Amino acid sequence: MELTEFLIAFSIIMMMLSLISERAANFAKIHFQGKRISIPYIYFNSEKQLKFFLSTELKILAYEQPTAAMEKEREYRIQIINIIIGIIIAAFANADFFEITEQIRNSKQAVAITGWDVNKLELKHLFGFLYLLTFLWSTSLLMFNRLQESQDKVNQKYVRFPFIAWIILTFTLIVFSNPSNNFAAIVTNTIGYIFTGLFLSLGSKFWHDLLDILFKFKNTKQVLSDPKTYQNYDSADKLQALADTSQYAVAEQLYMAYVHEIAAIKGVVSHGLNTITDPRTGLFKKIIEVEFTTSEAQQELLALQNKGSVVINYNTFYLRDYLILLMTEKLEALLDDLTDKKPVCYAYNANSPNTVGSFWVYEKENQYYAVSNLHVFADASEFKNFENNTDYQLTHKSVCFVIGGKVHPDKGVITDDYSFGNSNGYGVDVCICTISKAVFDTYRSTVNNNYLWNGSEDRMRMFGAISKYKEFYNKQQYTQCSINYKGFNNSVSMNVIKLQVTDAVNVQLGDSGSVIYFRNKKDNAQTEYSTGILIARSSNYAYMFRYYV
DSSP: OOHHHHHHHHHHHHHHHHHHHHHHHHHHHHHHTTOEEEEEEEEEOTTSOEEEEEEEEOOSSSSOOSSHHHHHHHHHHHHHHHHHHHHHHHHHHTOOHHHHHHHHHHOSSOOOOOOOOGGGOOHHHHHHHHHHHHHHHHHHHHHHTTOTTOSSOOOHHHHHHHHHHHHHHHHHHHHHSOTTSHHHHHHHHHHHHHHHHHHHTTOHHHHHHHHHHHHHHHHHHHHHTSTHHHHHOOSHHHHHHHHHSOHHHHHHHHHHHHHHHHHHSTTEEEEEEEEEEOTTTOSEEEEEEEEEOSHHHHHHHHHHHHHOEEEETTEEEEGGGTEEEEEOSOOEEOOEEOOTTOOSEEEEETTOTTEEBOOEEEEETTEEEEEEOHHHHSOHHHHGGGGTOTTOOOSOOEEEEEETTEEOSOOEEEEEEEEEEEETTEEEEEEEEEOOHHHHHHHHHHSOHHHHHSOOTTEEEEEETTTEEEEEEOOEEEEEEEEBOTTOSSOEEEEEEEEOOSOGGGSOTTOTTOEEEEEEEOTTSOEEEEEEEEEEEOSSOEEEEEEOO
């Protein structure tokens, strides 16, 4: 991973945690203004009285001060609060600096700030908490003792003793403990939380500004890595305008300008934006990707590719630099004729036993359901009516299930909950039928549901009738495509999700209706499990739509 990519990923995490830390620090400033606070510490005051706390009333904290000296004093206190709160937030979020940087460096999965599961806390975690608390207490003594409100000040060399003792303990644990034991892990994690807390104390504005600089640097680097930059630009102002233009925005504006012309070309079966790694620069680049089936379509696309352009900030960007063309045989719905493939689990309409597809089951409010594509559960001859009438009402509603190679005696009944075509801007081809608990239990005993649910954030897991289990990278792009359905005279246009399956051929006929499990980031940065239903395949990709239970 390049340094720029590393810093961007790290800065995003720090900015998110800094927002939380700032809110907590602002609360502490307002709450403790004018209040008396005490820190445990045994000492003799100036009158030789034994004291158990360093105590003072904070008069300079929340409000701007009238003199420069007092304002500097206030800034010092605020910085103390920011650092302490930052370390506490890092510890509660389990945001270890070393673990975060290791995850980013490996770049194998999304960086997770996991927090703590109270059900999994052990004795070592208590020791770690006390060790970190000792650090916060000893450093707080050093800072607290110099406050000008403090009436009973302790000689600074005595206040240093707890912190020096913590340092000696740390070096002892590092030198004499085995790297594989709990003490070494406690020291490493604690120091990791301290580093993270120091970074958080810089504030979200710092990380926001740094991110802005990094993204501009990344964009500039991408521009400067292109040899054409040195041939086509003869002034610093034009070059600066080019560098300030997001390459992502260029692809999006080109697509908006030419999407209708691309879609109108006969033989184009899929088109949309995609993100790739530029082999020349090693940086991410957004491109327009088009799948087509005929040589005539290829010629028209090449002509459009050579003439297309947009002007942004007085610079011209050409479609040929952003348009990627992919040849495919066709884009087809994955329904299959019954053959000797011996699928593991599949379904078919009782009135149309020769065409099969996959399905999956779920429970809701003590009712049991099976879900698949409409073209899997519906009778084949009846399904043809949906080509010209998406509101067609089914009459053959009995569905048969084969689970583990055996026909189940209980049949399902299609409900009125089925849809076909584009709905609210997204493609759907879904049908639900009620099933018995016996069908549900038999399916669950055959399909390893735990395997499907327990995937990592960068993977998607699928169960299909033919392929059974398949796993591939969680990389999704919305696209417009034209799907060929068996028995239809024309292809059906839908907006669905394109999946970057390593080898699309392994998503086979009969896998239509397969369930796909994956993790998805919500707006609040939390991770939730999502499901999709496989619908079609081209030579290069598989296609699904998002399904919400």
